[in-house]
Amino acid sequence: MKNLMPFLLLLVFASCKKEYDLKLTKEFSILSSINGGNYNIKVGLPDNYDPATKNYAAIYILDGEENFDYVAEKCKSISNDYGTPNVLVVSIGYGFDRAFDYTPTKASEGGGGAEKFMEFIKTELIPKMEQEFAADTSRNSRIILGHSFGGLLTAYAFTNYNNVFGNYIMLSPSIWYDNEILLQFEQDNRSPNKQNQQLVFMGIGELESAGRMLAPFEAFYQRLKNNYPGIKISKHLEPHLNHVGSKNPNIIEGLNFYFKNR
Amino acid sequence: MKTIKILIVSIFILTYSFTSGQSDSSQIFKKQFLIPKLTTELGLGINASQITGVVISDLVQWNLKKRLSIISYTSYAYNNAFLRTFNYIETNYNYTLSQKFGIGTSFYSKKSTYTFSFLAGVKYESFKETLNNPKFEKVTVSVSSLSPDFGLMYNFKRGQKKYFFNYKIYLPLYPYPFKTFDINAVDGNMANFSLEFGIGMRLK
Numbered sequence A: 001m002k003n004l005m006p007f008l009l010l011l012v013f014a015s016c017k018k019e020y021d022l023k024l025t026k027e028f029s030i031l032s033s034i035n036g037g038n039y040n041i042k043v044g045l046p047d048n049y050d051p052a053t054k055n056y057a058a059i060y061i062l063d064g065e066e067n068f069d070y071v072a073e074k075c076k077s078i079s080n081d082y083g084t085p086n087v088l089v090v091s092i093g094y095g096f097d098r099a100f101d102y103t104p105t106k107a108s109e110g111g112g113g114a115e116k117f118m119e120f121i122k123t124e125l126i127p128k129m130e131q132e133f134a135a136d137t138s139r140n141s142r143i144i145l146g147h148s149f150g151g152l153l154t155a156y157a158f159t160n161y162n163n164v165f166g167n168y169i170m171l172s173p174s175i176w177y178d179n180e181i182l183l184q185f186e187q188d189n190r191s192p193n194k195q196n197q198q199l200v201f202m203g204i205g206e207l208e209s210a211g212r213m214l215a216p217f218e219a220f221y222q223r224l225k226n227n228y229p230g231i232k233i234s235k236h237l238e239p240h241l242n243h244v245g246s247k248n249p250n251i252i253e254g255l256n257f258y259f260k261n262r
Numbered sequence B: 001m002k003t004i005k006i007l008i009v010s011i012f013i014l015t016y017s018f019t020s021g022q023s024d025s026s027q028i029f030k031k032q033f034l035i036p037k038l039t040t041e042l043g044l045g046i047n048a049s050q051i052t053g054v055v056i057s058d059l060v061q062w063n064l065k066k067r068l069s070i071i072s073y074t075s076y077a078y079n080n081a082f083l084r085t086f087n088y089i090e091t092n093y094n095y096t097l098s099q100k101f102g103i104g105t106s107f108y109s110k111k112s113t114y115t116f117s118f119l120a121g122v123k124y125e126s127f128k129e130t131l132n133n134p135k136f137e138k139v140t141v142s143v144s145s146l147s148p149d150f151g152l153m154y155n156f157k158r159g160q161k162k163y164f165f166n167y168k169i170y171l172p173l174y175p176y177p178f179k180t181f182d183i184n185a186v187d188g189n190m191a192n193f194s195l196e197f198g199i200g201m202r203l204k
Helices: A002-014 A064-082 A112-134 A149-160 A177-193 A212-226 A247-261 B001-020 B024-031 B183-191
Strands: A025-031 A036-043 A058-061 A086-091 A142-147 A167-171 A198-205 A231-238 B036-046 B053-065 B068-078 B089-108 B114-130 B139-158 B161-174 B192-203
Touching: A025 A112, A036 A064, A036 A112, A058 A064, A058 A112, A064 A086, A064 A142, A064 A247, A064 B036, A086 A112, A112 A149, A142 A247, A149 A167, A149 A177, A177 A212, A177 A231, A198 A212, A198 A247, A212 A231, A212 B114, A212 B139, A231 A247, A231 B183, B036 B139, B036 B161, B053 B089, B053 B192, B089 B139, B161 B183
Parallel strands: A058 A086, A058 A142, A142 A167, A167 A198, A198 A231
Antiparallel strands: A025 A036, A036 A086, B036 B053, B036 B192, B053 B068, B068 B089, B089 B114, B114 B139, B139 B161, B161 B192
């Protein structure tokens, strides 16, 4: 057992998260007047941040507490690799349970608070980012990234709030939710949305075989690919990985797709 | 994540407690317990594949020496066994075939054998889903994937005669940590964690 201890310690430390540079991180809370939720917001600033002379694209991350450090680090390294300006990384914490904020309708798995949550993002968070952090005001400079129920909300932002974001990174989205209600929303809003330019990355784990993920994912992907002339879309199945394990590799794939094609 | 780390450390502590609890008195065992040269064990059990699957397997163990074994393990898992339709999404098929080889070491008590082994091989996973919601177009997706399979197995046998009872616990080590050190990947390990019971037979 003593011989195993160094290996165990290596496993534990190798699995630890790396924090984004604290000197480049700002943190504050917003008490929303829309839904009453108190949202903790973290903002990762790019190197050489200069709000006086520049405006910055901004990526809005769902499940922010869990994903902020990883996404911020990867945005920095990937933008450097492409020689392109980095973005503001804006993580949104939980105001209520994610099963409430991220689901568009009331069903057995969720509370249907997505509409008000999106209104909070659109009318309270984004204006604050534009006024205080020099976030670019154009639709094409905004990216939204989410995984699982966060991926569902990202897809909902595409279908129902397409004028807010121009870039979408949907990871293992729960399109199965409420008997695939997102497919109905896509149909209902296709006509105005297809006029817009879109950059969409959809990623999933190859082995997400629970009997609920891949078929709806493929259905949504085919809808977007076949019906939106202004779309640039990519799909990726991360080999040998399941729902949670595929998240970080697909974050890398999605960010690469964004920085390469922005 | 914290829970997963505690689980990993607990499993290693549990393994250590099993090994340190066994006594080995080889001279006595020669008289009372004849170590079989070759055994085969059929197993039937469950895996944690998403929403639980059913596993059938055959394990062949060749004891080269008292403390050294060569093992072959073959299994078929019928995955997602109890929820084949969900929200108009039908699972057409979902199975895993696995073949592993490994080495193990055994400890013995009066009527029981406790074998710990490391296994390595391949697994082939294949599944097909169809979205069949009457409101939307029908969409079918299929995946076939061949991947490495590494893991630790604990195998308990009880009985001194030709036939014996056995159970096995398999703890996968892929994708975590053999593919990636990202602790999130443990959900892939847990999908292939299995517990089986069965009957074995001494061949030699």
